[in-house]
Amino acid sequence: MKKLKKGVAGNLSLNKPSLKYMKKQHFMHKYSANLLAFVSIAAIITFCMKIEVLPWWTFIIPMVAGGILIVIKKWNVACFPVGFLAGFAVWAGGNLYYHNIYGGAILGRLDMGNAAIAILFAGIIGGLLTGLALYTGKAFMQERKPA
Amino acid sequence: MKFIKADFLFPALALAVLTYAFSQQLFNAPPLGKVLDPFIGVIQNGNDDETFSSAMKIDRSGVKEKTTVFFDDRMVPHIFAKNEEDLYFTQGYVTASLRLWQMDFLSYASAGRLCEIFGKGMLSYDRKQRRVGILEGARQSLKVVEGDTTTGRALTAYTRGVNAYISQLNYKSMPLEYKLLNYKPEQWTNLKTVLISKYMASILSGTEQDYLMSNLMLALQETEFNKLFPAFAARSSPLINSGVRTDPSMAFLKKPAYLDYSFMTSNSILSENTYNSRLGSNSWVIGGQHTVSGNPILCNDPHLDLTLPAIWLEMQLSCPGINEYGVAIPGTPAVTIGFNRDIAWGITNGEDDVKDWYKLKMTSDLRKYYFNGQWLDLTTVIEPIFIKDDKTVYDTIYHTIQGPVVYDKSFSGSEPEIRYHALRWQLQQPSNEFRTFLLLAKAKDHADFKEAVRSYSCPSQNFTFAGRNHDIAAIHQGKMAVKWPGQGEFVLDGTLQEHLPARYIPEDSLPQQLNPSSGLIVSANQRPTDGSYPYFYNGYYTENRANRIRTLLDTAGKVDVARMERMLLDNTSDLAIEVLPQLVAAVEPSVLNTSDRATFDSLKRWNGAYDAAGKIAILYDLWWAKVRDMTWDEFSHFSFGYKLPDDGTLLALIRDHPSDSYFDLQSTAARESAPDIIRKAFPLALEEYRHMPGGRGDNWGQYHQVVIMHLLKLRELGYPAMPSAGNPEAINAINGTMGPSWRMVVELGDRPVGYGIYPGGQSGNIGSRYYNNFVEDWHNGQYYKLKYFLSHEEAKKGSGREFIFK
Numbered sequence: 001m002k003k004l005k006k007g008v009a010g011n012l013s014l015n016k017p018s019l020k021y022m023k024k025q026h027f028m029h030k031y032s033a034n035l036l037a038f039v040s041i042a043a044i045i046t047f048c049m050k051i052e053v054l055p056w057w058t059f060i061i062p063m064v065a066g067g068i069l070i071v072i073k074k075w076n077v078a079c080f081p082v083g084f085l086a087g088f089a090v091w092a093g094g095n096l097y098y099h100n101i102y103g104g105a106i107l108g109r110l111d112m113g114n115a116a117i118a119i120l121f122a123g124i125i126g127g128l129l130t131g132l133a134l135y136t137g138k139a140f141m142q143e144r145k146p147a
Numbered sequence: 148m149k150f151i152k153a154d155f156l157f158p159a160l161a162l163a164v165l166t167y168a169f170s171q172q173l174f175n176a177p178p179l180g181k182v183l184d185p186f187i188g189v190i191q192n193g194n195d196d197e198t199f200s201s202a203m204k205i206d207r208s209g210v211k212e213k214t215t216v217f218f219d220d221r222m223v224p225h226i227f228a229k230n231e232e233d234l235y236f237t238q239g240y241v242t243a244s245l246r247l248w249q250m251d252f253l254s255y256a257s258a259g260r261l262c263e264i265f266g267k268g269m270l271s272y273d274r275k276q277r278r279v280g281i282l283e284g285a286r287q288s289l290k291v292v293e294g295d296t297t298t299g300r301a302l303t304a305y306t307r308g309v310n311a312y313i314s315q316l317n318y319k320s321m322p323l324e325y326k327l328l329n330y331k332p333e334q335w336t337n338l339k340t341v342l343i344s345k346y347m348a349s350i351l352s353g354t355e356q357d358y359l360m361s362n363l364m365l366a367l368q369e370t371e372f373n374k375l376f377p378a379f380a381a382r383s384s385p386l387i388n389s390g391v392r393t394d395p396s397m398a399f400l401k402k403p404a405y406l407d408y409s410f411m412t413s414n415s416i417l418s419e420n421t422y423n424s425r426l427g428s429n430s431w432v433i434g435g436q437h438t439v440s441g442n443p444i445l446c447n448d449p450h451l452d453l454t455l456p457a458i459w460l461e462m463q464l465s466c467p468g469i470n471e472y473g474v475a476i477p478g479t480p481a482v483t484i485g486f487n488r489d490i491a492w493g494i495t496n497g498e499d500d501v502k503d504w505y506k507l508k509m510t511s512d513l514r515k516y517y518f519n520g521q522w523l524d525l526t527t528v529i530e531p532i533f534i535k536d537d538k539t540v541y542d543t544i545y546h547t548i549q550g551p552v553v554y555d556k557s558f559s560g561s562e563p564e565i566r567y568h569a570l571r572w573q574l575q576q577p578s579n580e581f582r583t584f585l586l587l588a589k590a591k592d593h594a595d596f597k598e599a600v601r602s603y604s605c606p607s608q609n610f611t612f613a614g615r616n617h618d619i620a621a622i623h624q625g626k627m628a629v630k631w632p633g634q635g636e637f638v639l640d641g642t643l644q645e646h647l648p649a650r651y652i653p654e655d656s657l658p659q660q661l662n663p664s665s666g667l668i669v670s671a672n673q674r675p676t677d678g679s680y681p682y683f684y685n686g687y688y689t690e691n692r693a694n695r696i697r698t699l700l701d702t703a704g705k706v707d708v709a710r711m712e713r714m715l716l717d718n719t720s721d722l723a724i725e726v727l728p729q730l731v732a733a734v735e736p737s738v739l740n741t742s743d744r745a746t747f748d749s750l751k752r753w754n755g756a757y758d759a760a761g762k763i764a765i766l767y768d769l770w771w772a773k774v775r776d777m778t779w780d781e782f783s784h785f786s787f788g789y790k791l792p793d794d795g796t797l798l799a800l801i802r803d804h805p806s807d808s809y810f811d812l813q814s815t816a817a818r819e820s821a822p823d824i825i826r827k828a829f830p831l832a833l834e835e836y837r838h839m840p841g842g843r844g845d846n847w848g849q850y851h852q853v854v855i856m857h858l859l860k861l862r863e864l865g866y867p868a869m870p871s872a873g874n875p876e877a878i879n880a881i882n883g884t885m886g887p888s889w890r891m892v893v894e895l896g897d898r899p900v901g902y903g904i905y906p907g908g909q910s911g912n913i914g915s916r917y918y919n920n921f922v923e924d925w926h927n928g929q930y931y932k933l934k935y936f937l938s939h940e941e942a943k944k945g946s947g948r949e950f951i952f953k
Contacts, residue, residue, distance in 0.1 A: 052187050052317060052318070056181045057169075105195070106192055125183060129169075
């Protein structure tokens with residue numbers, strides 16, 4: 001996200017935003033950037049995973065690329081947490097969604113605790129891999145930047 | 148060039164390791180990445196409707212002409228083809244779409260290939276399967292099957308159908324068990340079909356007690372042995388009853404001269420036999436003179452292990468010349484038990500002993516064995532056993548003229564006492580059982596039926612028959628070796644030519660009957676003939692269910708289908724009816740206190756029915772078990788494995804020889820008689836009855852639960868235990884995990900009317916609503932009317948979904 005340029009509003013002292021306002025703006029930018037990243041990542045993972053002929057882990061590749069892009073574009077995204085949450089949402093949410101629309105045909109055979117563990121585990125797998133993939137991409141690019 | 152820093156290396160490495168780990172089967176866990184993937188993993192197996200429909204809509208070039216599959220409201224396929232090859236191709240395709248994993252798994256289990264799925268933990272199982280000769284027998288049989296035009300074409304078409312289904316599968320649509328066990332379906336072959344047939348033969352004819360009976364003969368000697376293990380029961384209803392006096396040489400088994408302690412020196416404790424000799428079945432046919440409609444009625448309920456997916460798949464198969472309905476074994480073409488427009492047929496297990504051990508004399512280097520006065524070369528077969536994630540094991544199996552040497556120094560298995568014995572088992576011989584079912588599909592009368600069953604070799608089965616032309620018939624069919632009295636009852640001497648059967652009982656001499664004057668045919672695993680039958684044979688027969696069926700039919704008057712449906716659910720034990728008066732007569736009620744007397748009176752009034760809601764049957768069972776244990780307490784001193792005499796023998800002894808020395812308790816100084824031990828047993832049984840361990844419930848149903856397990860024994864995939872009526876000695880022979888696997892009643896006439904049910908569901912997919920939807924109705928004793936369509940047009944009107952192949 002673009003940093004606030006010095007002096008743009010500096011000449012008009014009456015309109016100078018307060019520190020509180022600037023912090024809020026910054027927070028909003030960051031918040032919306034992470035939200036946007038969350039939605040985009042979830043959409044990309046879903047798209048990749050829906051291509052059933054590809055190996056199950058194919059979504060990792062665009063995630064690594066996404067991490068690289070985040071650095072190049074200087075987007076202010078918390079890669080691992082956002083990636084983890086998006087991956088978790090797709091994997092756990094996907095299982096939960098299909099569990100509901102298929103009438104609980106598979107997980108319904110397990111007792112509640114085990115079914116919840118299965119869904120949680122799916123979420124953790126998706127979350128860990130997505131978060132790590134984004135972070136790996138980001139770390140890769142940050143290494144190439146001059147110190 | 149910069150050095151790669153830990154900031155990048157660590158996440159990259161962690162990512163690679165995790166991706167790899169989630170792609171692999173670790174310990175007993177399946178590859179979790181794939182299995183829990185929401186878009187292709189196990190959750191997608193819940194989408195059965197769409198997966199099934201899309202499989203059915205794929206264009207297939209495997210059929211020559213238009214073939215239509217109708218599915219009715221119970222998911223029963225009704226296949227209408229224009230020629231036989233298309234019919235069996237489509238049967239293969241549809242069967243695979245419903246039960247692929249089950250049929251594939253059974254073929255692995257039969258061939259001794261479970262190591263390929265589960266790893267080396269199954270090595271002993273696989274080696275045993277190979278060593279008893281199932282795979283080799285299947286290979287030899289395949290040559291015969293493929294050499295026969297009728298069966299060769301049908302099997303090949305069926306195989307093509309299964310493979311057409313497999314070829315359109317992907318990970319998402321693959322049956323759940325493949326995902327959990329992390330393997331893929333392999334191409335189906337005709338050999339796999341033959342292996343399924345051999346698997347059924349093995350479970351139905353696997354019982355043998357040669358060593359056990361040899362030891363008992365030696366310990367008891369001839370007279371006692373024949374008294375306690377009589378060849379013919381005191382009360383029986385044989386399939387064929389000539390009324391001619393029993394041939395003494397058949398009824399009294401002499402101890403063979405070779406059978407002595409020096410012959411048996413290697414004897415030790417006999418391990419438990421893993422085959423279930425209680426697997427049985429009922430079938431009866433009622434001639435038109437005894438039915439309300441005037442048409443014959445055929446009933447059948449084969450008793451097998453109850454599993455999910457069920458052993459049977461219901462279907463209708465139709466093409467010019469064929470229109471049959473019934474149940475098929477997934478993996479094999481045609482219908483196994485069922486009916487067509489002109490005939491109906493049922494099957495019960497023949498129970499013959501077709502599995503014999505020969506004690507060998509071999510050189511220590513395992514190169515030669517002694518037979519008929521000379522040393523012959525042992526032949527060897529090397530079986531490669533592939534093991535998942537491990538090195539292949541090459542197992543050398545030695546063969547003699549009698550059969551394979553199952554146990555040797557490299558493989559003691561679970562039966563070390565029969566090391567260096569050769570096994571001759573009829574299922575090792577080349578045979579073609581498929582021909583029977585392919586011809587039964589087209590059979591129009593008794594002559595066609597006889598021709599069809601002629602090729603059925605192993606296991607011996609009782610085929611019952613009813614024809615639209617009012618013929619009723621039955622035949623005890625199978626390859627039965629001609630034996631001298633006692634041959635095969637005990638361990639045989641492998642050095643002697645005369646111990647090897649040279650021929651089989653001729654086809655026209657097999658026990659059979661056509662239109663008996665009684666107008667009734669009863670087959671329920673009883674000894675098929677009386678003692679006048681000129682050939683010796685032995686087996687594991689039970690008489691109680693046949694006696695009960697005969698009693699009910701003899702007094703039934705004119706019957707109809709509804710009456711026969713109820714009769715298949717009859718819970719009454721013929722044995723209990725006979726035993727109970729003997730038990731209660733021995734007890735003097737006046738010596739009992741008020742509470743005990745009330746319980747005793749309640750038992751006295753019991754009608755022998757093992758109904759789920761009743762309780763008193765539990766007391767009877769406990770009491771009879773204690774009488775049995777007290778009577779045969781002498782047996783507990785034997786140092787070898789043994790079996791107790793039959794309950795019918797015990798009953799006859801109580802009734803006819805109450806002072807017999809077997810009733811004398813070994814632990815007391817006094818000499819007891821039968822009434823004495825019955826009296827002693829009653830308070831002990833009563834005490835146990837009143838203090839049954841927690842969880843056994845307070846009625847027979849809860850005490851006696853039926854469990855339907857998934858083939859992998861995974862609790863979540865099976866059906867919860869259900870309180871159940873029935874008893875192994877009753878027609879409704881439910882017991883634990885075993886019971887009536889398909890109840891069928893068919894009345895022939897202008898249009899056959901059939902009713903049937905099995906405990907399971909048409910689909911093998913646990914995510915399908917058709918996975919176990921019959922179980923509750925089966926448990927409640929209900930039947931479904933079988934939709935037998937006479938034409939394509941009828942099927943179109945009377946069924947739901949329709950899929951056109953080509």
